[in-house]
Amino acid sequence: MHGRRVGGTRLILRPSPPTTVVTVTSGAVVVYDAEKDIPPEERNRVVGAGTRWHDGAMNKVSTFYSGPGKLVEAISSALDAAGLDRAALRPADLAPVDEFHIRGRAASLEIVEALGVTPDSHVLDLGSGLGGPARSLAELTGCTVTGVDLTPEFCEVATALSEWTGLSDRTRFHVGDATATGLPDEAVDAALTVHVAMNISDKPALYAEAFRVLRPGGRFVVYDVLQGEGGDVHYPVPWANDPSTSFLATTEEMRELLPAAGFEVISEVDSSDQSLDWFRQVRARIEREGPPPVTFAAFLGASFGQMAANQVTNLAERRIRTVMFTCSRPF
Numbered sequence: 001m002h003g004r005r006v007g008g009t010r011l012i013l014r015p016s017p018p019t020t021v022v023t024v025t026s027g028a029v030v031v032y033d034a035e036k037d038i039p040p041e042e043r044n045r046v047v048g049a050g051t052r053w054h055d056g057a058m059n060k061v062s063t064f065y066s067g068p069g070k071l072v073e074a075i076s077s078a079l080d081a082a083g084l085d086r087a088a089l090r091p092a093d094l095a096p097v098d099e100f101h102i103r104g105r106a107a108s109l110e111i112v113e114a115l116g117v118t119p120d121s122h123v124l125d126l127g128s129g130l131g132g133p134a135r136s137l138a139e140l141t142g143c144t145v146t147g148v149d150l151t152p153e154f155c156e157v158a159t160a161l162s163e164w165t166g167l168s169d170r171t172r173f174h175v176g177d178a179t180a181t182g183l184p185d186e187a188v189d190a191a192l193t194v195h196v197a198m199n200i201s202d203k204p205a206l207y208a209e210a211f212r213v214l215r216p217g218g219r220f221v222v223y224d225v226l227q228g229e230g231g232d233v234h235y236p237v238p239w240a241n242d243p244s245t246s247f248l249a250t251t252e253e254m255r256e257l258l259p260a261a262g263f264e265v266i267s268e269v270d271s272s273d274q275s276l277d278w279f280r281q282v283r284a285r286i287e288r289e290g291p292p293p294v295t296f297a298a299f300l301g302a303s304f305g306q307m308a309a310n311q312v313t314n315l316a317e318r319r320i321r322t323v324m325f326t327c328s329r330p331f
Contacts, residue, residue: 061150061199061245071153072160086164091135094161098132100238101195102275102311102322107223108136111192114221114267114326117143121189124148124213126178126206127196131158131171138170146188147173148181179205183213190214192221198239201247207261216331220263223324226251228272230318234310236303251323263327275322276315279308 075097079086084093091098095105111133117123119142125134128147138145149155158173176182178193179202191210200206210220225239227248240246249257251270258265314320 061240071157075157075161089165091132091139091165091167094130094135094165095132098130098135098158098161100129100132101223102225103271103278105132105136106278107194107271107324108133109140110269110324111194111221111223112137112140114324115190115192115219117141117190117219119143122146122187124181124183124188124191124210126181126191126193126210127199128158128173129154129194131161131173133192133194134158134171134173135162135165135167138167139165143170143189145171146183147171148176148178149173150175150177179209181209181213185212186215187213188215188218190219190221192223194223195225195239197222197224198248199245203247203249203257204261207257207263211262211329214329216329218329219266220327220329221324222254222258222327223322224249224254226254226321226323228314228318228321230314233319234313236307237310237314238304238307241303248320251321254323254325258325258327262329264330265325265327267324267326269324269326270321271324272315272318272321276312279312279315283312 076086079089092105095108099105099108101107115123115137117137121141121143123134123137123143123145125131125137125145125147128134128145128149129151131147134145134147137143147155147158149158152175155173155175158171159168162168162171162173178196179200191214193206193210197203197206207222214220225248227233227250233243233246233248235242235246237246251268255265255268311320315322
């Protein structure tokens with residue numbers, strides 16, 4: 001939450017959608033839903049031209065990921081039922097739920113290697129979700145990670161999971177907009193975004209923000225689901241129920257977007273075949289050993305089975321691709 005002063009009034013903008021403005025004038029507190037109560041032509045004057053406004057699609061994204069609520073309690077209960085001691089948890093123990101991306105822990109380890117950070121590094125995770133990659137980074141390198149995510153409950157859960165794994169001193173999670181974090185220029189040594197841009201239509205803004213906050217010489221890793229050549233995506237999928245909140249770029253578009261933001265692209269790795277193998281291995285393991293104590297179904301609900309099946313079909317039919325780009329900000 002941050003504030004601005006307009007005349008004698010202090011305005012406090014809450015970053016979680018819908019955008020809410022709280023005005024404090026002469027001791028009185030008035031709460032506005034800025035998108036409904038403040039005309040568009042007045043918003044920049046009232047709150048400031050630097051503020052980004054979440055549209056209906058972004059509100060739908062946050063609602064989609066929020067699920068049925070009480071996610072901390074659900075994960076805690078599942079771990080208790082499995083006999084797992086939270087005092088002894090390691091990040092790898094939580095991978096079935098907090099590594100919310102294709103190829104899970106294996107992909108996270110590749111990202112850690114590509115970022116090349118040290119214990120002195122400050123890393124920004126744009127769209128940090130439940131914090132799995134952030135905790136992997138902190139555990140394996142000793143760095144400090146700040147995560148920004150649009151979904152308030154994800155930040156709450158990420159904070160709890162970091163406490164349970166003893167990494168709360170090196171990982172922090174805040175509700176916010178990945179395209180406008182509010183961080184100072186050149187504030188971080190490295191940055192990453194993992195399976196996030198699929199929900200963001202304004203990709204130039206996302207990559208421009210990553211470039212702005214990254215120090216010269218710093219690495220930026222993008223691991224995302226991209227549009228494949230095989231046709232339209234089968235929905236629902238784990239990032240969207242329908243095309244209204246799904247904005248997939250193609251590989252060719254990414255090759256233009258990242259340099260346009262100022263980045264030098266160091267490498268591009270298409271892991272789609274490995275992703276399809278990973279899904280098949282996960283399915284075989286579940287058939288053999290049963291499901292892990294807690295999975296993505298904890299927040300995606302009853303549709304998760306169909307989403308996972310569609311992911312396999314989309315990959316097999318080349319409707320989606322998984323690609324990792326490693327970039328740097330030139331000196």
